[in-house]
Amino acid sequence: MAETPERRNGSSRREGAVATDPVLPPAAVDEDVREAEERKWTPGKIALWGAIALLGGVAWFMLAVIRGETVNAMWFVFASVCTYLIAYRFYSKVIERYITKPDDRRATPAEYKADGKDYVRTDRNVLFGHHFAAIAGAGPLVGPVLAAQMGYLPGTIWIIVGVVLAGAVQDYLVMFFSMRRGGRSLGQMAREEFGVVGGTAALIATLLIMVIIVAILALVVVNALGESPWGVFSVGMTIPIALFMGIYLRYLRPGKVMEVSIIGFVLLMAAIIGGGIVAETPWGADIFTLDRVTIAWGIIIYGFIAAILPVWLLLAPRDYLSTFMKIGVIVMLAVAIIAVRPEISVPAFSEFASRENGPVFPGALFPFLFVTIACGALSGFHALISSGTTPKLVEKERQTRFIGYGGMLMESFVAIMALVAAISIDRGLYFAMNAPAALTGGTVETAATWVNSLGLTGVNISPDLLSQTAENVGEESVVSRTGGAPTLALGLAHIMQQFIGGTAMMAFWYHFAIMFEALFILTAVDAGTRVARFMLQDSIGNFVPKFKEHSWRPGAWICTAIMVAAWGAVLLMGVTDPLGGINTLFPLFGIANQLLAAIALSVCLAIVAKRGTFKYLWIVALPLAFAAVVTITASYQKIFSPVPAVGYFANNAAFSKALAEGKTEFGTARTVTAMEAVVRNTAIQGWLSVIFVVLSIIVIATAVLATVKAFRSRAAGTAITDTEDPARPSRVFAPSGLVPTPAERQLLAEWEKVPADLRFERAGHH
Amino acid sequence: MSTGLAALSTGFKGFARYLGGVLGADAYTKYLEHHRQAGHREPPMTEREFWRDRTDRQDSNPQGRCC
Numbered sequence: 001m002a003e004t005p006e007r008r009n010g011s012s013r014r015e016g017a018v019a020t021d022p023v024l025p026p027a028a029v030d031e032d033v034r035e036a037e038e039r040k041w042t043p044g045k046i047a048l049w050g051a052i053a054l055l056g057g058v059a060w061f062m063l064a065v066i067r068g069e070t071v072n073a074m075w076f077v078f079a080s081v082c083t084y085l086i087a088y089r090f091y092s093k094v095i096e097r098y099i100t101k102p103d104d105r106r107a108t109p110a111e112y113k114a115d116g117k118d119y120v121r122t123d124r125n126v127l128f129g130h131h132f133a134a135i136a137g138a139g140p141l142v143g144p145v146l147a148a149q150m151g152y153l154p155g156t157i158w159i160i161v162g163v164v165l166a167g168a169v170q171d172y173l174v175m176f177f178s179m180r181r182g183g184r185s186l187g188q189m190a191r192e193e194f195g196v197v198g199g200t201a202a203l204i205a206t207l208l209i210m211v212i213i214v215a216i217l218a219l220v221v222v223n224a225l226g227e228s229p230w231g232v233f234s235v236g237m238t239i240p241i242a243l244f245m246g247i248y249l250r251y252l253r254p255g256k257v258m259e260v261s262i263i264g265f266v267l268l269m270a271a272i273i274g275g276g277i278v279a280e281t282p283w284g285a286d287i288f289t290l291d292r293v294t295i296a297w298g299i300i301i302y303g304f305i306a307a308i309l310p311v312w313l314l315l316a317p318r319d320y321l322s323t324f325m326k327i328g329v330i331v332m333l334a335v336a337i338i339a340v341r342p343e344i345s346v347p348a349f350s351e352f353a354s355r356e357n358g359p360v361f362p363g364a365l366f367p368f369l370f371v372t373i374a375c376g377a378l379s380g381f382h383a384l385i386s387s388g389t390t391p392k393l394v395e396k397e398r399q400t401r402f403i404g405y406g407g408m409l410m411e412s413f414v415a416i417m418a419l420v421a422a423i424s425i426d427r428g429l430y431f432a433m434n435a436p437a438a439l440t441g442g443t444v445e446t447a448a449t450w451v452n453s454l455g456l457t458g459v460n461i462s463p464d465l466l467s468q469t470a471e472n473v474g475e476e477s478v479v480s481r482t483g484g485a486p487t488l489a490l491g492l493a494h495i496m497q498q499f500i501g502g503t504a505m506m507a508f509w510y511h512f513a514i515m516f517e518a519l520f521i522l523t524a525v526d527a528g529t530r531v532a533r534f535m536l537q538d539s540i541g542n543f544v545p546k547f548k549e550h551s552w553r554p555g556a557w558i559c560t561a562i563m564v565a566a567w568g569a570v571l572l573m574g575v576t577d578p579l580g581g582i583n584t585l586f587p588l589f590g591i592a593n594q595l596l597a598a599i600a601l602s603v604c605l606a607i608v609a610k611r612g613t614f615k616y617l618w619i620v621a622l623p624l625a626f627a628a629v630v631t632i633t634a635s636y637q638k639i640f641s642p643v644p645a646v647g648y649f650a651n652n653a654a655f656s657k658a659l660a661e662g663k664t665e666f667g668t669a670r671t672v673t674a675m676e677a678v679v680r681n682t683a684i685q686g687w688l689s690v691i692f693v694v695l696s697i698i699v700i701a702t703a704v705l706a707t708v709k710a711f712r713s714r715a716a717g718t719a720i721t722d723t724e725d726p727a728r729p730s731r732v733f734a735p736s737g738l739v740p741t742p743a744e745r746q747l748l749a750e751w752e753k754v755p756a757d758l759r760f761e762r763a764g765h766h
Numbered sequence: 767m768s769t770g771l772a773a774l775s776t777g778f779k780g781f782a783r784y785l786g787g788v789l790g791a792d793a794y795t796k797y798l799e800h801h802r803q804a805g806h807r808e809p810p811m812t813e814r815e816f817w818r819d820r821t822d823r824q825d826s827n828p829q830g831r832c833c
Contacts, residue, residue, distance in 0.1 A: 116800030117793075117820065118827075126787035133788060139833035217833055250821075254814040257791035258782065311828075312821035319831070320789055327788065375833055384830045523831050530828035550826040593833070756803075 020105050020729040023758065025750040027730035028104030028398075029743045037743050038093075049089070056082025063348070064153060070343040071152075073420045077337065080160050080416045084409040087164040092405040095169060098616040099608055100176045102397035107730040109182045109392050119183070122393040124402060124734065131390045131407045133323040135171070135382045136330075137520040139375025139593075140411055142220055142484035144419035145491075146586060147372045148430065149360040151350035152423050154369050156416065162370075162377030163412035166623035170378065170597055171386045172404035173604040173620065178387035179400060180724045185388040186600055187535070190699070192723045193606040198702030202599050205695035206384075207535050209592040211563065212688070213381060214528040215570035216589040217521045218303070219582060222295045222575055223483030224514050229288035230474055232295070234275035234511055235518040236288075238318065239302075241267045245317035261320045265328075268321065272511050276474055289476075296575045299525070300568035306522075307529040307560045315526050322523045325516045333417050333492065336499045342424040351456055359435035359454075360482075361583050362645040367634040371590030376415025378627060380596025382408065384531070398736035406738075421491030422484075428452070428461030429469060429478070433487050436580025437480040438668030447479040474507030482582045489513035529567070533559045573681050578674040579651075579667075587638065588685060591631050595696040598627040602703030609710040610720050617707070628700055635693035639686060648686035655679045793820065 020027045059078035062071060096102060113119040122130070147155040178184055184192075187206060191199030225231045245264045253259065278284035290298070306314050352358035353365050361372055375381070386404060394400060422430070431454065432440060432447040440447040444463040451461050470478045473493060478486065493509035501508070534550065536559045541548030547555045574581035601624035608620050641647030644654045644667075655678045658666035669675045713720050733751050735744040786792055794816050801810040811819060 114800055114804070116797040116804075117823070120793075120796050120800065123787065126784060129784065129788035130790070134830070135832045137831065137833045213833055249817065254817040255791075255794050257789050258786045261789060310821070311824040312818075316821050316824065322831075323789055324785075327785065379833070381830075381832050385832055389829050521833075524833055527828060527831035531830050534826075534828060 018103075018105050018727040018729045021731060024731060024754060025733065025747060026105070027733050029741075029747055033743045034741075037741055049086075052082050052085050056086065063156060067348070070345045073337055073340075073342045073344055073424065076152075076156065076344075076416055076420050079156070080413055083160050083164065084413065087168070088406060088409060091164060092168070092172065092401050094616075095172065095405070095619055096398075096401050099613055099619055100173065100400070102176070102400065103727075104396050104398050104733070104736075105730055106397060107728045107732075108179055108394050108397060109725075110394055111730060111732060112728045113182060113392075119392045121395040121732065121734075124395060124399045124736070125738065127390065127393050127395075127399070128403050128407055128410075129327065130393070131385070131403050132410050133326050134385045134389060135379075135407060136326060136411045136414055137375075137524050138217060138220060138485070138517050139379060139381070140415035141418045141488050141517060141520075143373040143375055143590065144415045145422040145484035145487045146360050146434065146582075147369055148346065148419060148422045149350065149358045149434070150353040150365055150369055151347050152344065152419065153348035154353060154365055155373055155419055158370055158373055159377045159412055159415045159419065162373075163408055166597070166626060167376075167378040167382070167412065168405040168408035169619065169623055170380075170600055170604070171382050171408040172401060173608075174383045174600050175386040175391055175394075175404035176397075176400045177604060177607050179391035179394055179397065182725045183388060183392040186383045186603065189387065189603050189607075189723075190599065193603055193610075193706060194699070194702045198699055198706075201695045201698040201702070202603075203535065203539065205599060205692065205699065206596060207532060207539075208688070208691065208695075209380070209596050210528055210532045210535075211566045212570060212588055212592040214303075214525050214532070215567040215574065216582075216585050217528075218296070218299050218525055218567065218571045219574040219585065220483040220485050221518050221521045222292050222299060222571070223481065223582060224485040224489075224518065225290070225295050226292040227289060227476055228514075229285050230275040230279035230507075230511055231514050231518075232288040232290055233278050233284065234271045234515055235522075237271035237274070238268065238321070238515075238519060238522070239314070241271065242314050242318040242321065245320070246313040249317060250312050257320060260317070261324045264317065264321045265324055268325070268515065272508060272515055275511060276507060279474065292575045293572070296568075296571050299522075300564060300571065302522075303525050303529055303568070304560060304564045306526045307533060307564065308557060315523070315530075318519070318523055318526075322516075322519045325519055329513075329516050330414055330417075332496075333421070334413075336492075336495050337417060337420055340495050340498045342420070342495055342498075344420070344423050345458065346423040346427055346430075347457070351454075356643060357645055359431060359439055359583070361586055363587065363634075363637065367630040367637070368587060368590075370630045371587055371594055371634050373415065374590040374593040374597075376412050376418075378594060378597050378623065379411075380593050380598070380600055383596065383600035395732065395734045396730070396736060399734070402737045418488055421495060422487050423491075425487070425491050425494055426461065426465070427456065428459040429465065429490075430487060431456070431459075432461060432466055433478050433481050433490070434484075435480060436482060436583060436668070438578065438580060440480045442477075442479055444477070444479060472503055472506045473510035475510075482580060484582075485514060485517045488517070525567075529560065529563050532563045536563060570684075573684065576677060577681055578669040578678055579681075584648075584681070584685065587634065588688065591634050591638070591689070592692060594627050594631045595692055598624060598631060598696055599699045601627060602700050606703045606706040606710070607723075609707040610722070612710075612714050612720075614711060614714075624700070624703075628696075631696065632693060635689045638689045639693075648682045648689065652679055652682035652686060655682070793817075 055078055059075045062075040063079055110119050110121040144155050187203055190202035241264055245260045248260050356364045428451045431451050440450050444466040447466060448461050448463040489510045492513045493506045496509040497503055497506045537547050537555055574585045601620055605620045605624055608617055637646055638648055642650050644651040655666060655675050659675055664672055666675050669678050710720060733747055794813050797816055798810055
């Protein structure tokens with residue numbers, strides 16, 4: 001190590017420095033050069049950041065302070081993008097400098113474990129897209145829509161501030177720490193850091209949380225497709241399309257991924273257009289008009305078959321399709337919002353912001369707004385992607401800031417666009433669509449009367465508007481189409497038709513939106529079931545070793561069946577719930593997702609503490625404390641609140657009492673069977689909340705103990721076991737962000753001159 | 767005009783390549799590159815074998831997809 005010139009390989013300030021090959025150019029930009037570059041503020045740079053800050057400030061002022069009749073959607077774009085840029089440039093740099101401390105002289109797993117298959121160095125910009133496509137799905141599209149009940153401002157602030165201080169921090173840290181551990185999964189890291197008790201609690205919590213998340217995503221699809229022959233036909237067609245693509249890729253033209261994706265996309269468009277034609281015919285309407293329970297059973301059976309079929313046949317091709325659509329749709333939505341610039345007439349804070357009895361989701365703003373919007377602000381599920389998959393592909397350590405932190409900012413922007421789409425539609429329409437049928441009565445007349453009786457300022461909806469909207473989007477009815485997806489689809493269709501095609505195209509855009517949401521969700525359901533199945537197999541394998549053999553078919557089938565039965569039961573419970581389903585279950589989804597975030601942040605907290613970074617521990621502790629307070633408060637209220645609309649057990653007691661008194665209808669339940677269903681559902685939901693919160697408290701407590709222990713051993717000077725993989729010298733270089741800095745360019749030019757055969761260690765490792 | 771078209775075509779090709787990268791369409795090329803650089807003695811898998819192996823390994827190694 002002594003022979004290596006210090007300067008060429010960066011300063012020795014960093015701990016655990018590795019000696020890179022002196023024959024090669026340095027694998028990292030010199031520390032002092034980079035530092036100088038970052039700290040040098042040219043007038044141009046100052047003017048640029050000044051302008052960004054000013055524009056962002058004006059935009060926030062327009063959103064938060066000015067109370068006009070309407071606010072233009074562009075201010076949402078400016079406020080979010082400017083905040084993201086500033087957070088990325090300044091806050092994530094602080095995290096990089098004081099917490100992660102990346103060292104580009106160290107090889108990443110993609111370099112030292114390179115196998116050309118799972119561990120492959122991937123261009124940072126490509127990996128950014130890849131990672132983004134893996135984390136973004138239906139979540140950020142649904143939560144903000146439901147949260148719009150409280151007005152636009154609470155949701156906007158939480159999405160933007162939440163991502164900057166919590167969501168992106170979690171994704172970045174988990175990705176970085178997993179990368180330093182050869183791409184280990186969150187579960188493995190939890191076990192390493194917390195030991196058996198904490199690790200097991202984290203594992204069980206993760207498994208349960210996945211069940212809830214899959215069930216509620218499936219519920220969103222069921223609600224979007226119920227009584228919609230067009231939707232059922234076009235979403236149903238994705239199955240034969242994916243099967244065709246799978247066979248094409250396996251037998252006809254292996255590896256032609258782009259080609260088959262384009263073919264699949266064209267077929268998908270044909271399925272959407274065809275759906276409109278089929279739904280018009282009497283036989284089409286007959287076959288494809290299905291009630292929600294039938295669709296739920298369809299998804300359960302589909303989920304089981306899809307999870308045991310080989311990946312190449314259904315999952316892989318649909319994943320290509322889903323990724324293709326994801327990027328296309330998000331670009332399209334951004335372009336349309338910027339081109340159309342819709343005026344928003346929803347108030348900053350609605351009447352429901354200060355009440356607990358909102359029809360879309362019950363409960364007060366704190367904590368329920370913060371669990372309703374999980375994805376887009378802070379999503380624990382990302383920790384499962386940020387550990388395991390992406391870290392095996394990262395080329396250089398410094399790129400994790402761009403991919404992890406930057407990728408999450410991008411998802412947050414998707415959430416903002418979903419919010420804009422949802423609030424661009426008429427407010428009366430919004431409530432008519434998102435309130436359960438028990439409140440709206442299900443017909444246009446009753447829905448209009450109910451919405452107008454809410455006494456919302458500026459809301460006066462006519463039954464005609466409701467039936468006209470349904471006709472425009474090619475649906476039988478839009479009343480009580482809960483779950484968020486139909487509202488988002490309507491908002492998107494509303495914006496897109498002003499951009500392309502006018503009212504005539506509205507039905508197409510609506511079903512286009514339903515289609516891509518269903519596609520994302522079905523992929524998540526399938527992948528979620530598979531991942532959960534393997535976790536279950538490994539867990540059972542601790543007692544019955546045979547289950548650890550992944551190729552043992554009966555084991556795989558039994559575990560798949562258990563997982564599908566678990567989420568299927570929750571799904572059916574939601575579909576048949578007399579109280580509405582989505583409004584009682586969605587809080588559980590948010591709570592589950594954020595408890596997972598709390599678990600992930602706990603792992604990060606323990607790791608950061610063990611690395612001896614106590615001064616900046618607050619960067620992790622702050623989002624962890626917030627997530628813990630929000631979810632524990634929300635769980636507490638769901639368990640102990642005396643208000644039946646909020647507390648599961650309070651509702652349970654109210655219905656049990658009514659049954660005991662011999663009543664035949666109570667609240668929104670019109671029959672004794674419905675009342676019994678409420679008693680059963682609320683008991684299950686209540687106990688699930690109890691289990692979640694207990695497990696999470698165990699995990700968080702273990703993390704705090706591990707942190708305190710690390711602090712004490714550091715003070716006492718005892719050695720702390722490091723769980724990182726040993727450092728190995730890197731033999732490659734690549735810039736860290738979107739645009740290379742001058743110093744990076746210079747170094748790149750040096751690397752260009754190195755003969756290719758010198759760059760990589762030859763043979764030996766296979 | 768023709769330079770404009772050429773620029774457009776380069777831009778489009780770049781975008782297609784990027785999208786292909788995100789989808790993972792270039793996995794086989796990267797595998798071959800790795801195989802060459804690592805200096806393996808045995809011949810690399812054919813394209814058909816490679817994709818078969820890739821999806822079959824995913825069967826027992828599922829990748830998460832987020833909500």
